[in-house]
Amino acid sequence: MLIERKWKKWVVFYLPMALFIVFTLFPFYWMAVTAIRPDPELYRTWRQASATPFWTLHPTLEHFKGLMQTTAFPHWLWNTMLIALVSTVISLICGMFAGYALARLKFRGSEFLGTAIFVTYLVPQTLLFIPLADIIRDMHLGNTPWALMLTYPTFLIPFCTWLLMGYFKTIPKELEECARIDGATRFGAMVRIIFPVAIPGILSAGIFAFTLSWNEFIYALIFMSSAELKTVPVGVVSELIRGDIFFWGQLMAGALLGSVPVALVYSFFVEYYVTGLTGSVKG
């Protein structure tokens, strides 16, 4: 293609790219350094000559130990995992069914329903949290994992439905028709023919749903009150700041550990994630 001189490539490509990498990743590096830095070194002001902010010569695991032993962090991790998994499965099932119905079945009001589901995707949690807290209390779900397992699907189902609807539309109709001629029921053809073919789409919807539930904050903050029932983001906010004192070492250790599972899930499926992200936008 177009030929560039070497110095020009440095200016228009390497330098900006390096700046982007530093900007994007520095906070994570900072999290990691803080998490292994011993307290006396942590609380040394930036004016002190001896401060070595970018590394530490005395790495320690005391913050991780403190986090595991003095707080309910293992519980939070487990709760977040369980809630994210259950709400992802619920949303995937609902999304697969609804997506299939909207993509393949002819019925009155299908266009209206499709639009309505899309619109709910655009209703933010912060618009609904006050009455929803009341509804959750009336249903006696407050302070139980079900409060979150049932409300997270509200923002997961719409995009699962849309993403999968788009995916199902790309699968040739003939595939199903063959199965139907061989005597499969509509439902059977959907479950046994269409769903297996759509696994890449289902996976990307699932990963996206999982990371979104792992990220959710405001519902978890309001619906859960017992320390050992909290999710990681809420636990870190409410239990690692006592009064006005921030336990920065433990906070950063918690932030790091709380990010690892979702980063792992993501790193295994980056490609699906990216196609899902962009697919959902195009669909």
Add this chain to the structure above:
Amino acid sequence: MRVPVVTGAGSAASAALPRERASVSRLTRMLESEKLLAAALLTPGVLVLVLFIAYPFVMAIWFSLTSIRVGDPGEFIGLANFTKAWNDDIFQHAFKNTVFYTFWATIFKFALGMWLALLLNRHFRFKRIIRASMLLPFIIPTVLSAFAWRWMFDPTFSVMNWLLFHTGLITDRLPFLSDGDWAMWCAVLVNTWRGMPFFAITLLAGLQTISPDLHEAAALDGAGAWHRFWHVTWPLLMPVTLVVVVFSVIQTFSDFQLIYVLTGGGPANSTHLIATYAYQVGVASGLLGEGAALSLFMFPVLFAVVWFQLRYMKRMEGH
């Protein structure tokens, strides 16, 4: 993974008693009708959405018209909550902050995201791993990464102050989060950091659908890099751009967690967004009616954005 379970259930049903078999076949016969099957398939999802979105939305409107508070159902007071909010200095400030935050963060996310997408669209070594790591801010829970930023902005232990001080750029510390105006810009910065990857990856996907032939043809006609971007890339990216911007505006306008962690609305209520202020009034102070009214102030803006998006989608389908 789910498939064997379903086939298992099917074979179990066919091996069951004749009577059960009859009811199963009646069910399958009913599900052969497109309408009934559609109804059955849509029910679970729609039920969840009606119960936890439509119903609370109606209740939010009802709450906002009453003086309800925790432990007191209150009574109908018309639009008093809305007029009270309208005349409330903190709310006016929060509304301005929300517009400011959404406007600047969206502009920066878009500009930097576009730049990053153009960079990532080239061929270079370690492309996959760099592209993957660029998405990290978007994956990691916002609350957790916002804490890292808060720690970086800490008045006494800030690494940014250290860096600027030791490079000789400042002689005294900068009031990152202890001054309202500074804090809003910091929030814009963190939001940009978090949202830029989403813009970049989506725009990158858009870029990759543009045929390189178009660029070569334009280059042969003597168009420079800037002209090629402006007359070839930009128009072709328009549809993707609009979708990302709409999503981002909705997310940013209704944001809660970032400010909640970074400043908590302080100092002296100077950095509240609508959502954080609604939380403070509705949850922390227990004034449910007022809180619901405050968060409903977001609705007209969100509605306008969604309406615009739907109209645009309709127009695209028409083509």
